[in-house]
Amino acid sequence: MNLEQAQAKVATLSRELDDRRPTIQNRLGYLRGESGKLKYASQKFAEYNKTRYQGFSDNWCSPVATAPAERMGFLGLQTFDNPDSFDKDLQRTWNYVDGDAKSSEAWLVHAAAARAFALVHPAATPDEEPNLTFEHPESAIVESDPITGRDRYGLITWIDGTNDYATLYTPDLVARFWRDSDREKWERTSPQVALQDGWQPRDDEPQPNPLGEVPLVEMKNLSLLDDEPISDIDGVMALQDTMNLIWAYLLNGLDSASLPARVVTGADLPKTPVLNAEGQVIGTQDVPLDDLMKEKILWIPKDGAKIDEWSPGNLEVFWQVNERIVEHIAAQTRTPPHYLVAKMINASAEALNVAEAGLVSKVGERINRVTPAMKKVMRLLAKAKGADDKRLVSIQAGKLVWNSIQYRSESQLADAMGKLRSAGMPMRYIVERLVVDPAEVNRVMDLIEAERAADPLSLVTAANRDFS
Structure with a gap:
């Protein structure tokens, strides 16, 4: 692959990454509680309430995604040739790169965004340890051969100041590029630059890849025999929106539920004077009813006006609907009910084991999904330290050991x-x-x-x- 071909591939992969990015941002926004804010049934309702409860969000996506991620504790790898103990060399490298802390974040992103990435960096000298970073799915993409499944290209992008940067990895080469973050600027540069989405090489020629394979590893969540992994919170986001819509009604109802509601009958609409530029009264106008409701003002100017009332509505219905939604979230995501509802009283150990059976199976399935990727990461780390082919085969055929997934x-x-x-x-x-x-x-x-x-x-x- 020459520099021009690498430039075209960077443009293609970056476009695909741009298409993928909004979905990832939306999912992680729900995970943080930023996207699933209070919902309103009408624009009028939103105008009145959105500033009053700004920042409130009943976030159920977080416990659903966190529950399996927090049980995925990677301990080490047992090679095929030595299955009775961990590979100490790989264990030292894993500890050196703070693999436990970094991977715990990756498992959470993997659950919510449906994919995460790991990048192995070769050591600068044979005496140094290689580095390992887990990359955000908004800035990384891997293209694999659809027949063999082997990785053909890997792309990492990032922003530094006013420029975008990208590094393309192939089994043989590493090519680096940059472009202006302002799309209008590089579109005006030249037709050729615009055709490549503004990407321009940072080096005269691509550099050789010392690892001999793509060092960027994609970890996908569960998929349906296709290239579109499923997020653990895809089904939860709509239910969370529904709950926040109910919360908006409930909070609004609580605002006036302490007293019976009043209604005035037999009275004209209240009016306010209209003044000219000199401050003289030149007429009157009706006071908007919305203003009276917001300010809770009662104004009765007409003789014979009468005040009636009706009892406040029953707000229990809101709690009942919310409880049913939480039950649906627990059932659909196999999240134990006691993770979502704090109502466990004198529950036996057997009852807790039964309640967590679905989560245990789910975590086991997630571990199966990331195991091939983690084996490749371990093999790349060993390869970066000069391991021979026999050792690499033993690592690839080895076994990953995880912490107990059942409490x-x-x-x-x-x-x-x-x-x-x-x-x-x-x-x-x-x-x-x-x-x-x-x-x-x-x-x-x-x-x-x-x-x-x-x-x-x-x-x-x-x-x-x-x-x-």
Whole structure:
């Protein structure tokens, strides 16, 4: 690929990214509580209320997206050639680049925006560690071969001052470009520049890619055998809008629900004088009813006027509808009800496990979705450190280890492990189920052996157990 071809590819991918960006911004706006503000049934209603409750939003997208993301704790990788322990070299690199903190943000964006990206940066020297950054889906895009699924191009864009910048990655080359952020300026530069969406090279020639493959890795959420991953909050956004519409009615109703509503009958409309430039009265005009309602003013100028009243409306209906919507959100997103409603009283451990069964399955499915991408990230990190082909194959065929996705209390764990031990399960298997981390497993087993060595009676008991 020469520089002109790379320039054309940057223009194509940046256009596709521009088309994708509004959807991503909308989803993340709902996640932050910025897009799902109070809704109003009419423009008149909005004009009166929108400034009174400005900033209020009943945000349900956040707990739905956060629930699975907070349980995705990546621990490390066990290579195919050494499945009993973590790869220490990769673990050191992961800790060096603050992988735990960075990935936790990526899982949340992945759930809400339906995709996230990881970029591996080669080390400057063989003695240094490579770097790993997780990129925002508004600024990254990967194009893959539709037949083989292999990544052909990766593009990263960003804004610095008044200019846009982009870096295109291919398996062989890295090409860098820039353009003015003001579209009108580069459209006036020349027809050729406008044809390439203003992108101009920053270097005379593309640079070689030291990794030999696209270092930008896309992590997609669940899809339907197509290239359009589904966001965890797509179905929640409309329900959140509905709830905020109900909140607008409810807040407006609360404003006057403390007293019965009054109505004046048999009276003329109140009027106000109309003054000329000199301040002289030249006529009268009716006071707008909207102003009377807003200011809660009662003006009765006519003899025989009568005031009637009716009782305030029942606001319980609003709460009932909101509760049903929350139930729908919990059912449709497999979010445990106690994550959304704080009404758990004396719930048993078994009841909580049943309530969280859907979320546990959902998190397991999300882990399956990101596992291929995370394997590629681990392989690229090893490749950036000069790993040979045999090690790269062992990493690719290895196993990712994640933290337990099901919460259990200490008493539950102790009870389960005690029953497994009574059933004759080996101690190492029980420890692996309990602590997960292979490094901790070895340490715990060493402590157990040290205790046995210090207690002769325990050695006799263990020998009798092994003999039987």
